[in-house]
Amino acid sequence: xxxxxxxxxxxxxxxxxxxxxxxxxxxxxxxxxxxxxxxxxxxxxxxxxxxxxxxxxxxxxxxxxxxxxxxxxxxxxxxxxxxxxxxxxxxxxxxxxxxxxxxxxxxxxxxxxxxxxxxxxxxxxxxxxxxxxxxxxxxxxxxxxxxxxxxxxxxxxxxxxxxxxxxxxxxxxxxxxxxxxxxxxxxxxxxxxxxxxxxxxxxxxxxxxxxxxxxxxxxxxxxxxxxxxxxxxxxxxxxxxxxxxxxxxxxxxxxxxxxxxxxxxxxxxxxxxxxxxxxxxxxxxxxxxxxxxxxxxxxxxxxxxxxxxxxxxxxxxxxxxxxxxxxxxxxxxxxxxxxxxxxxxxxxxxxxxxxxxxxxxxxxxxxxxxxxxxxxxxxxxxxxxxxxxxxxxxx
Amino acid sequence: xxxxxxxxxxxxxxxxxxxxxxxxxxxxxxxxxxxxxxxxxxxxxxxxxxxxxxxxxxxxxxxxxxxxxxxxxxxxxxxxxxxxxxxxxxxxxxxxxxxxxxxxxxxxxxxxxxxxxxxxxxxxxxxxxxxxxxxxxxxxxxxxxxxxxxxxxxxxxxxxxxxxxxxxxxxxxxxxxxxxxxxxxxxxxxxxxxxxxxxxxxxxxxxxxxxxxxxxxxxxxxxxxxxxxx
Numbered sequence: 001x002x003x004x005x006x007x008x009x010x011x012x013x014x015x016x017x018x019x020x021x022x023x024x025x026x027x028x029x030x031x032x033x034x035x036x037x038x039x040x041x042x043x044x045x046x047x048x049x050x051x052x053x054x055x056x057x058x059x060x061x062x063x064x065x066x067x068x069x070x071x072x073x074x075x076x077x078x079x080x081x082x083x084x085x086x087x088x089x090x091x092x093x094x095x096x097x098x099x100x101x102x103x104x105x106x107x108x109x110x111x112x113x114x115x116x117x118x119x120x121x122x123x124x125x126x127x128x129x130x131x132x133x134x135x136x137x138x139x140x141x142x143x144x145x146x147x148x149x150x151x152x153x154x155x156x157x158x159x160x161x162x163x164x165x166x167x168x169x170x171x172x173x174x175x176x177x178x179x180x181x182x183x184x185x186x187x188x189x190x191x192x193x194x195x196x197x198x199x200x201x202x203x204x205x206x207x208x209x210x211x212x213x214x215x216x217x218x219x220x221x222x223x224x225x226x227x228x229x230x231x232x233x234x235x236x237x238x239x240x241x242x243x244x245x246x247x248x249x250x251x252x253x254x255x256x257x258x259x260x261x262x263x264x265x266x267x268x269x270x271x272x273x274x275x276x277x278x279x280x281x282x283x284x285x286x287x288x289x290x291x292x293x294x295x296x297x298x299x300x301x302x303x304x305x306x307x308x309x310x311x312x313x314x315x316x317x318x319x320x321x322x323x324x325x326x327x328x329x330x331x332x333x334x335x336x337x338x339x340x341x342x343x344x345x346x347x348x349x350x351x352x353x354x355x356x357x358x359x360x361x362x363x364x365x366x367x368x369x370x371x372x373x374x375x376x377x378x379x380x381x382x383x384x385x386x387x388x389x390x391x392x393x394x395x
Numbered sequence: 396x397x398x399x400x401x402x403x404x405x406x407x408x409x410x411x412x413x414x415x416x417x418x419x420x421x422x423x424x425x426x427x428x429x430x431x432x433x434x435x436x437x438x439x440x441x442x443x444x445x446x447x448x449x450x451x452x453x454x455x456x457x458x459x460x461x462x463x464x465x466x467x468x469x470x471x472x473x474x475x476x477x478x479x480x481x482x483x484x485x486x487x488x489x490x491x492x493x494x495x496x497x498x499x500x501x502x503x504x505x506x507x508x509x510x511x512x513x514x515x516x517x518x519x520x521x522x523x524x525x526x527x528x529x530x531x532x533x534x535x536x537x538x539x540x541x542x543x544x545x546x547x548x549x550x551x552x553x554x555x556x557x558x559x560x561x562x563x564x565x566x567x568x569x570x571x572x573x574x575x576x577x578x579x580x581x582x583x584x585x586x587x588x589x590x591x592x593x594x595x596x597x598x599x600x601x602x603x604x605x606x607x608x609x610x611x612x613x614x615x616x617x618x619x620x621x622x623x624x625x
Binding site for chain 2: 005007008067071072322323326327328329330331372373376379380383384386387388390
């Protein structure tokens with residue numbers, strides 16, 4: 001792997017960090033003569049368990065060298081994430097075989113500063129999926145901004161008030177607890193915990209929305225939207241998430257409402273419902289979460305603004321879109337959110353109706369070419385942004 | 396051939412103007428005018444494509460009659476052209492892509508050949524055509540840029556460059572360096588609507604050969620279906 005052609009230094013550095021850790025583990029096996037066999041076995045099993053955990057990361061690092069990946073994204077994404085998290089990060093953009101889009105946001109012990117973004121392997125060359133990284137990076141921001149302690153007490157108090165206000169659901173919830181009234185505090189804490197889990201997810205969505213604007217909502221609709229199954233209390237439904245995004249977008253993000261209406265017309269999202277056993281709890285948790293969202297949104301947007309980050313500007317998106325429509329990359333330095341938002345507007349303006357059968361082979365071919373040209377225009381515009389930064393000495 | 400002032404005027408036209416020339420990133424017009432030449436220097440991009448060693452004894456650069464049997468129920472006369480004519484063996488066309496970041500080098504050894512690409516994306520109006528040539532300063536070190544040379548009106552995309560080291564020492568090339576130059580010409584009557592096979596690409600491209608009916612007749616080649624029908 002060390003002999004692979006790494007497009008950027010971060011991949012090589014990540015590999016070196018893991019290699020060093022493995023060497024340290026190997027050194028632990030230099031045992032003195034006479035150590036009992038069962039001790040040696042236990043030690044070896046323990047080490048193998050650690051090594052096993054690295055294999056997924058090593059595969060990820062190896063796939064980050066695949067030339068199908070949009071390597072041009074590295075600089076601009078890294079710069080944006082570093083600003084949003086107010087510190088240096090290392091970044092690996094790779095692909096994942098599972099269709100889980102993004103993983104490992106600063107959550108690997110040996111790579112504490114690394115953000116590993118994995119787009120689905122079949123679409124690893126598609127730059128329009130990158131806004132979804134905003135959600136996963138949001139989890140890092142949630143921790144770094146110290147959100148849990150900030151909102152936990154508020155959540156606890158709000159749950160108590162909601163149980164008092166919504167008598168029916170409150171009573172059903174408390175009666176379902178094994179110890180009835182004696183168990184009240186545990187039930188309240190449990191609900192507050194679910195509120196915090198939901199708030200974190202919504203925080204991450206809002207984080208993605210602020211950085212990528214329309215691009216985030218469109219990518220969300222494209223990749224994450226379809227989501228059936230019964231939902232747990234720890235996660236808001238896709239429909240709720242989209243409603244919160246569209247409300248937060250307001251009239252500043254052109255096309256957001258249309259996108260939601262289109263999806264609703266096509267019954268694109270399934271509104272996952274909680275199980276019957278969770279019904280009362282869901283009523284309380286959802287209501288409290290809803291009541292706290294405006295506060296979380298205001299705090300987050302103010303925080304990002306204080307870091308000098310602005311959301312994508314509609315007039316810039318329009319200019320970039322016009323360049324794409326002419327078949328040209330945009331020549332000025334613009335932000336990543338503006339580029340991908342324009343890309344999504346352009347993509348959705350193309351004929352997206354399914355092509356079936358041999359009769360539509362030519363149409364399918366032309367469409368593939370249009371997608372490819374659009375991806376090239378998006379990536380070239382991203383490269384132009386890096387070019388301007390380097391010329392100006394900002395890189 | 397356009398001079399520096401005429402090139403700058405076309406670069407400044409508003410979108411939609413019939414003579415508008417777009418080069419992204421934009422060249423420094425002050426330098427262009429000051430130099431007073433008749434060409435625009437273009438820079439090397441970050442993507443390269445090299446050919447892999449092949450087990451094939453040769454790479455034919457034309458289409459051969461297909462050796463693959465068509466489906467049993469196929470009407471041979473109506474068989475689509477791509478089933479009648481086969482492209483060169485895949486093994487002979489295998490390439491590797493390479494990405495080189497800014498600040499890093501790609502070393503081209505003596506006798507080796509690689510496809511590169513310009514960093515600039517060009518969009519030519521239907522009133523201009525162009526010729527690309529290497530830079531003599533690089534050619535004197537053995538680095539020859541054998542581009543497709545002719546650039547048709549309406550072309551849009553990055554230019555694929557055929558780079559060869561015909562010198563005797565390895566040559567390092569690096570993304571962002573000036574690699575070639577483009578000369579622009581007015582087209583008297585702009586009737587061409589086909590912007591060319593390679594329009595709209597940011598990576599160096601190779602294409603499969605197109606069918607050449609005259610060449611096929613001269614060498615006595617027949618498509619699969621015609622031979623099978625006889």
